[in-house]
Amino acid sequence: MEFFMAIYIVFLFHVLFQLCKRFLGQKNDCCYMLNYECYTTTDDRKLDTESSCRVVLRNKNLGLEEYKFLLQTMVSSGIGEETYSPKNVILGREENPSLIDSLEEMDDIFFYTLDNLFAKSGISPQDIDILVVNVSLLSSVPSLAARIINRYEMKSDIKAFNLSGMGCSASLIAIDLVRQQFKIHKKAFAIVVSTESLGPNWYCGKEKSMMLSNCLFRSGGCSMLFTNNPDFKNRALFKLTSMVRTHFGSNDDAYQCCIQLEDNQGYRGFRLTKKLTKAAAQAFIINLRVLLPKILPLWELIQYAFVFYRWSKEKKPILEGVGSGLNLKSGVDHFCIHPGGRAVIDGVGKSLGLTEYDLEPARMTLHRFGNTSAGGLWYVLGYMEAKKRLKKGDRVFMISFGAGFKCNNCVWQVMRDVEDANVWKDCIDKYPPETLVNPFTEKYGWINDERLSFLRIEDIQR
Secondary structure (H helix, E strand, O other), X not given: OHHHHHXXXXXXXXXXXXXXXXXXXXXXXXXXXXXXXXOOOOHHHEOOHHHHHHHHHHXXXXXHHHHHHHHHHHHHOOOOOOOEOOHHHHOOOOOOOOHHHHHHHHHHHHHHHHHHHHHHHOOOHHHOOEEEEEOOOOOOOOOHHHHHHHHHOXXXXXXXXXXXXXXXXXXXXXXXXXXXXXXXXXXXXXXXXXXXXXXXXXXOOOOHHHHHHHHHEOOOEEEEEEEOOHHHHHHOOEEEEEEEEEEOOOOHHHHHOEEEEEOXXXXXXXXXXXXXXXXXXXXXXXXXXXXHHHHOOHHHHHHHHHHHHHHHHOOOOHHHHHHHHOOHHHOOOEEEXXXXXXXXXXXXXXXXXXXXXXXXXXXXXXXHHOEOHHHHHHHHHHHHHHOOOOOOOOEEEEEEEEOOOEEEEEEEEEOOOOOOOHHHOOOHHHOOOOOOOOOHHHHOHHHHOHHHOOOOHHHHHO
């Protein structure tokens, strides 16, 4: 009886949702993405394995065990040889970064992506009505948003927002803010700039849980142009159809699994704990319970009700039920997963029953660009576009996680066939490579040889 009641409720919810969508003005409550531009830079900023080793060896706080841990992490991270590092790290100033270093890092990313975005779209900076900038680890005065307004001489009544501390899923938070502003400001243009400040936040201590961020995070970012003007519908690349934001910060373990703090020696860094995976799964579950009924067709919603009922009775993880009992591709065509790390990509893939084809864009983005924090999703989307996967009418499911702990997901509808090689233009023909095995594995295989445990860090440096 309970099961049939659940089916009835799902059916009723579906009918009401469709009626509301049609008659309560959502047709005019639109958010179109006209263009986006990801950051790339020169080869002298690349941080390959050899360069990473040199940076590690500059840290005099490390012993052989910490050194081995870092090198093993590099090998297993899924990150390739062509990711980008902040300039001050390349130049050996990671331990004593200046404010100028921090601002120059932001200027480089901001102005590269925005200059190209304005040129590509044909929209003038003076036409922008809303500006949202998200950088979690740097808050300057005047704000970073003000820095952009000053550079491009934007109009005085622009609505500017500067978000900090929002983590890797901040770009979807920024887009949600734009969507809310679009309800007030009609026929408006909005810019979202998503990146992270890595240069002044390089960890120079020796706690393993804090050293991980040095191995995973790399320079990157993206600027996006949005409008709610229906006259630009035919020029749009994507239309936002659904978004659900979940915040699991009320749970202490989730709150503390990704957190900025100082170690016992006073070195500031970003701690990633083993509880991160569990926090991500729990936040994902909460998010999917709200999002799936919005994006799946009626027959899949009935299946969803059945899966949820059966698995909750058996007290099994609902995500396993989602992966094995639902056909998510009846509601979406592509999966744009935050390239936060190999474990994140593997976990989402297993939970949702995805194929290697589905996971390829996230894996290749991690390999080529690393974890670029809030900007990462757009490199994944760019890969799909460069590979000519995105056709008119397709639906793209974006999945992001961030400190807090947050899970923010959304669905985009592709408005026209898109196939710009974008930031991937110089390397897309090389992807996917024949192997993702780090060349470090062969060159430095001795690191796992216990017979060489007598070595000292000084011997390696020589």
